[in-house]
Amino acid sequence: MTVDEDCPVPSPSAGDDVLIRVKAASINVLDLRIREGYMNALYRSSRRKAKLPLFPIMVGRDFAGIVEEVGPKVTKFKPGDEVWGALGLDHTYGSLAEYTICKEAALSLKPTNLTFVEAASFPHVALTSWGALVKSAGMTKETTAGKRVLVHAGTGGVGTFSIQLVKAWSGHVITTCSTSGVELVKRLGADDIIDYKLENFATKLSEEPKLDIVLNTLGPQVEAESLALLKRGGSYATIVTPVVNSMDNYGIVLGLLFALTQKWKRALYQRLVHGRRFSWAFAYANGEILDLVKQMVEDGKIKPAVENVFSLSDVHKAYEHLARGHARGKTVINIAD
Structure with missing residues (x-):
């Protein structure tokens, strides 16, 4: 696993795409399994449909950040909005990056009482x-x-x-x-x-x-x-x-x-x-569910459980920690202050 410092900033290519400047992202056991070949069939199929090369894989699913740009069909969000969300399983983009692309339907406004690091631990x-x-x-x-x-x-x-x-x-x-x-x-x-x-x-x-x-x-x-x-x-x-x-x-x-x-x-x-x-049970990227969770967080009924915070340059250390097991909450990557 490496950090690419020369990756270009993506831009919305579909009408419902939203470009996010990622402030924080959390890591999941799913990422470790994908690195070992899990979801290989779905990954290859989705990359073929999107006419993208098989590698590299951009890892990371959930994030919190700021809307940078929106596609022409996006109506719920505008540049400057603070949001949280989870990416789909097509691996076109990942959340462990300074910028990512997310579908409007998978986004929700970030709870106002959480920091970006805390919010990224949830989706x-x-x-x-x-x-x-x-x-x-x-x-x-x-x-x-x-x-x-x-x-x-x-x-x-x-x-x-x-x-x-x-x-x-x-x-x-x-x-x-x-x-x-x-x-x-x-x-x-x-x-x-x-x-x-x-x-x-x-x-x-x-x-x-x-x-x-x-x-x-x-x-x-x-x-x-x-x-x-x-x-x-x-x-x-x-x-x-x-x-x-x-x-x-x-x-x-x-x-x-x-x-x-x-x-x-x-x-x-x-x-x-x-x-x-x-x-x-299966999880799907869904902004409407995150809207409901947002209200519960703002009402104080659900609180973040963040165990560790790493920088993007130390993401390999974060995954080594996750691989040891026995988690005590979420491990979050602080992308930008």
């Missing part, structure tokens, strides 16, 4: 959490009060946001973390904390009332035990799915068909046998 994890808890698990502001929600890995980026979203809607949050993360999840509002280094979450929760919702951010190793803890009528959502790996291995069409067939079988079994909702 990707907010959209991922919203996709899992709201879109997939069916959680709503009106129906969450009193619900028992298990959030795996509460100190990660998705975990820190999810805890706060559930608490903002008056749910009861149970989360897992290591000993060193207990204080962080307490500050974020977790009601019950399970230190996975000291006890097994399934053993602990088997003695308590069944769960209404489970958010799996870890993977298949906790799926069976998590499902067993759900009540009839409960919802399970996982952000770790085999879809992209399947497309990388078998091609986009065949891989997608193969993966979704697995999902439909498991979802049907859980629905018919146990009366549970089983979902795979």
